[in-house]
Amino acid sequence: MSALPDLHPARLFLDDSGPYAHRPELLEEPLFWWGHLDACLRGGTPRSWLGHHDTFGLRAFSRRLWAGADQPVFTVPLADGLRLHVVYRNAAEDVGVDYVVHHPDWVEAEFLARDDGHWRGPALSWDELVGVADNGLPGGTTTDPDTRLLLLLPALGDGDVPAGAGKRLAACLRDRLAAAEPGRLAAAVLRHQGPAGPSRWSTDAHGVRTDDGSYSFRNPANRDALPDCRLAQVSAALTERRALRPCDGQPVECGPDGCRATPRSAAGCSRRAAYTAWFAALTMEETPPPF
Numbered sequence: 001m002s003a004l005p006d007l008h009p010a011r012l013f014l015d016d017s018g019p020y021a022h023r024p025e026l027l028e029e030p031l032f033w034w035g036h037l038d039a040c041l042r043g044g045t046p047r048s049w050l051g052h053h054d055t056f057g058l059r060a061f062s063r064r065l066w067a068g069a070d071q072p073v074f075t076v077p078l079a080d081g082l083r084l085h086v087v088y089r090n091a092a093e094d095v096g097v098d099y100v101v102h103h104p105d106w107v108e109a110e111f112l113a114r115d116d117g118h119w120r121g122p123a124l125s126w127d128e129l130v131g132v133a134d135n136g137l138p139g140g141t142t143t144d145p146d147t148r149l150l151l152l153l154p155a156l157g158d159g160d161v162p163a164g165a166g167k168r169l170a171a172c173l174r175d176r177l178a179a180a181e182p183g184r185l186a187a188a189v190l191r192h193q194g195p196a197g198p199s200r201w202s203t204d205a206h207g208v209r210t211d212d213g214s215y216s217f218r219n220p221a222n223r224d225a226l227p228d229c230r231l232a233q234v235s236a237a238l239t240e241r242r243a244l245r246p247c248d249g250q251p252v253e254c255g256p257d258g259c260r261a262t263p264r265s266a267a268g269c270s271r272r273a274a275y276t277a278w279f280a281a282l283t284m285e286e287t288p289p290p291f
Contacts, residue, residue, distance in 0.1 A: 006139035007075045007083045012102055012109040020087070021070040024141050027151070031061040033177055036097075039115055039154045043192040049181035050173075066090045076148050077137035078237040084132065085109070086151055089116070099123050099155045101234055110230050111217050113155040119195035120215045122157025126165055128209070128238040129156050135240060146176040153189070157213055159198030161190055209235040 008022050026032045034053050041047060065072070065088065072088040078101070087098040096116025102109035113121030124132070133149035142148060149172050170186035173179035199213040208231055213219050217226050218234070226234065 007077055008141075009073060009075070009083070009085055009102065009109075012085065012087070012100060014108050019070045020073040021068065022141070023072040024074075026065075026072060027074070027142060027147055029061070030177070031058050032065070033150065034058055035062055035065070037150065037153065039119075040189045040192075040194045042194065043188065045185065045188040045192065049179065049185040049188070051178065051180045066095050074142075074151055075140040076132055076152065077135070077140045078132065079135070079137075079240040080233065080237045082233070082237040083140070084112070084152070097154070099152070101237070103233075110226055110234070112234070113196070113217070115154060115195060120217065121155055122193075122196040122199050122211065122213055122216060123155035123218070124152060124157070124238070125199075125201045125209065125211070126156065126158040126161040129153070130168065131239060144176075146172040150176060154194050155196075157193055157196040157199035157211065157216070159200050165190055206232065207235070208232045209239070 009020050012020075030051075031053070034047075034050065035058065037050065041050070047053070068090055071090055074086040076084045076086075078084055080103075082101055082103050085098075085100050085102060087100060089096050089098055094116075096114060098111060098115075099113040099121070100109040100111055111120065112123035113119075115121075129149060129152055132152060133145045136143065140148075142151075149169070153169075166183070166186045169190065170182040173185055174182035179185055196213055196215065199211040199216060201209055201211045203209050210218050210220055210231060212221075214222070216222060217224065218231060219225055220228070220231065225231070
């Protein structure tokens with residue numbers, strides 16, 4: 001068994017069912033990628049473009065993966081000490097793939113996307129996806145940019161991908177997975193973009209990136225969106241910019257006057273006015289540089 005990476009989580013949520021397994025060998029298993037990227041093969045995209053697979057072998061592999069006693073987790077480091085974890089949740093009658101962001105000083109992780117039959121997302125724009133894949137930060141499950149990009153690909157949702165995105169994705173599919181039709185597959189994946197579909201991203205006056213997805217945790221118009229301070233911290237970490245920080249200089253539990261409440265962007269909260277004033281003062285004191 002390989003040694004645990006530095007950033008492997010011991011606990012992510014207050015009601016953690018754990019434990020979390022370090023399974024880097026899964027990333028070398030073609031059948032894992034057949035299952036992991038299945039959410040990206042939409043709109044009639046032929047599975048044969050990814051390559052030949054053994055249907056019975058895939059079913060047997062999936063049963064073993066989801067019936068394990070622990071939950072495989074793959075970790076990608078972000079800036080400011082944050083970590084993006086891909087969690088294969090396989091508790092009894094509660095299975096799915098979660099894309100969560102965490103910092104060791106937070107009480108618990110925050111969801112960026114979920115794939116459990118009721119998709120929530122997207123989590124990432126194309127530029128963020130590529131930036132995370134290429135950031136070179138150590139301590140995660142893998143440092144290979146192609147593997148990181150494909151691992152996070154189902155969480156992509158971006159209606160304005162750049163012209164070179166298809167070539168980059170096709171190269172990953174060809175070099176990492178030996179896909180049978182990497183160019184056609186990349187074009188189809190970027191056109192349909194998994195369960196969430198394309199989303200429109202924007203940047204506010206403080207440099208915080210949000211999107212307009214109806215089921216996105218990063219859309220501040222949604223009732224269960226990330227709290228404003230988390231939106232700022234996540235946005236900064238994904239783009240390797242300086243994060244907005246609470247008063248002690250660390251991305252810890254945030255709220256006015258030490259309040260542990262984390263009012264959501266569109267939810268009612270008795271301290272919403274105080275929270276809004278606190279966040280406004282914070283952003284005025286430490287306005288991040290523009291993109």
